Amino acid sequence: MKKKLIFAICIAFSLCITLGAFAACDKNPLNPDGSENYLVVDESKEYQTVNGFGASAAWWAQTVPAGSQSATDLATSLYSEDGIGLSIYRYNIGGGSWDYNAYNDHGAGDFVVFPEYRNTRSAFIAENYDESLSAEENFADVANYDFSRDENALEFMRLCATQEGSTVERIILFANSPHYLLTVSGKTNGDYAYQSNLPAENYKAHCEYLIAYLDYVVNDMGLNVEAVSAINEPQHSWGGENSPQEGCHYEPEELAAFYDLFYDYLGEFNEKNGTSVKMDVFESGNYDVYKSKGRVMEYIYAMSKYDYFEEIDTISVHSYGSPTSVEARESFVYMLRNLYGDKISLEMSEICDMTAGLDEGMDSALWLSEVMNKDFCNLNATAWSWWMATSCDDYNDGIVSWMWGTENGEVTPTKRYWVMGNYSRFVDRGDVRVEGYVDKASDGVFATVFKKADGSIVVVLSNTGDKSADVIIPSVYTSLQAWETSADKDLEKVADGNCSGVYTAPAGSVTTLILKK
């Protein structure tokens, strides 16, 4: 009997110790009371410095009539303080698919509205191509270029960058495919899937093509270009019948060898023009290190064998592979760190919601808020760009709807636009992401936290759940301003004054809080 009693006491004591240990482990020193939905902000723990927000001008900017009301409205909406204040302008160096009307009659299905659909205009005059000369010589000859052929797109970029109150700070020129005259297939996509469509003998010609555009934008237009991105999503197939858009597949070794050449071309350009234009690498289509077609690490590893890799401090990736996966992002970051330490930072340079049907409600916007949160918090992205800024059809790939080609077409923001504004309008280049999250959060409640130079804190607070959440704000913050995007609010100011210590995040909302001590 006595033995049994001692045994029972021992068991009870062990249980208490175990439970106590679990309770101690669960206690968060930054949430001392263990409150639910407690906004944790640790300003002392700094992560990446933000380098802007942007969108791509691919496929639609060439349809914006120069000098039109549409141009003004679009520029204001996207790249001004009166809009959402994007700072990254991504100009598409087309491969010339418009010359042979490649994409408007297939791939786009019912979305076809006019010949420019997904066809890109090139400044290179194909008729001038001299077969007696090498491709490199042809593409190096400035007489073979007529930039008025892409006047709309270039003028729209100029408008965005020079308009009053412009927020454009970074211009990146990017190419999806080399010019079709340089490719194996003679088209801006492969004859078959995974065809390496740029032959090695045309690497220099492609460099000349890109440099010709860079030279025009810098020297003729007088705009500051930060980087040229020569390759886009190299691991994708980009070939076969019914290819819906320009694209070029590269094997890792091909990509690395091309960059080796292009790096020298850019170096020469910079030396000649006193500029510091960077080589943007490499717009990976994903960051999936374990998916067999991901291959992101293989491309990086191939580049690492060249000297120019020493100068690479940023890699651009797209969030398409696993857009809502924390694990995929963390695996990628973990592997990069193991191989290259803290040398490499990441920019997220493209994503869109690839679903048909224009979602004018909050569903797609809440998805976007989740992607942005994870890209900043788990991928440690320094910059974040959406794919096409405008969409003209029944598809979720734009942030504003606008009928392409119209002089006075209405510019209709989607909720994605406003949610992007929850970030881009308040988080500036140079702001630093700090440790911050919602502790003991209700389902769908999360936050991304930044610190500004003046010491104020920007919190992008999302509640993707179907119940409102009372989020407790640390008492150290006495002032609170809030801008809400939800089903019935478009980045609307909803609070400005003393902080009561609790902020109620409505169900299905994204709110930017500015907190001050």
Place this chain on the structure above:
Amino acid sequence: MLKKVFEKPTCLQLFLSVAASCFALVAFGLFFADAVGDKGGDGLPGFKIAFDVMIDGLHFNARAFIAYLIPLLCAAAAILPFKDKKVYFAAAFLLLAAGVTIFFMKEIYLTKYDKDLADMYRRAGVSLATPAIVAAVFSLISSALCLLRGLAGVRFAVAAKKEEVVSEGGEAKEENV
């Protein structure tokens, strides 16, 4: 209690069968969890790796040999005609093969890359995931239990036969008398 179980042939065999099945079930379940991964990040389940390698890498190399041929030989050995309770020996061999395969899962995963890239992934931190280690250990334990079950079956069968011979001998003596 345990002594009673081990003394009764039916109880012992039942106990070993249930224990082996439980371990095998957990091991099999874990085979669908991440088999390779990294610290805190993503991973790939074992069945997917095996599938991918079989599709992508149908060529001879040492790792594939270890990963597939040895288990295959084990499986072949498992159908050798044991006199009694051969099904348990077969299960033991199969589970042993599975355990070995799971232990080699990282190497299997890396077979699809050339040496240079495989080394890069090793340095990048790809490792055998904890669920795979547990699955392999459980599979081997299950294999051992199946082996014991088979041996116990043989032992009891031999003992029973001896008893039969003895009793038959006794009866014959009585008849002679």
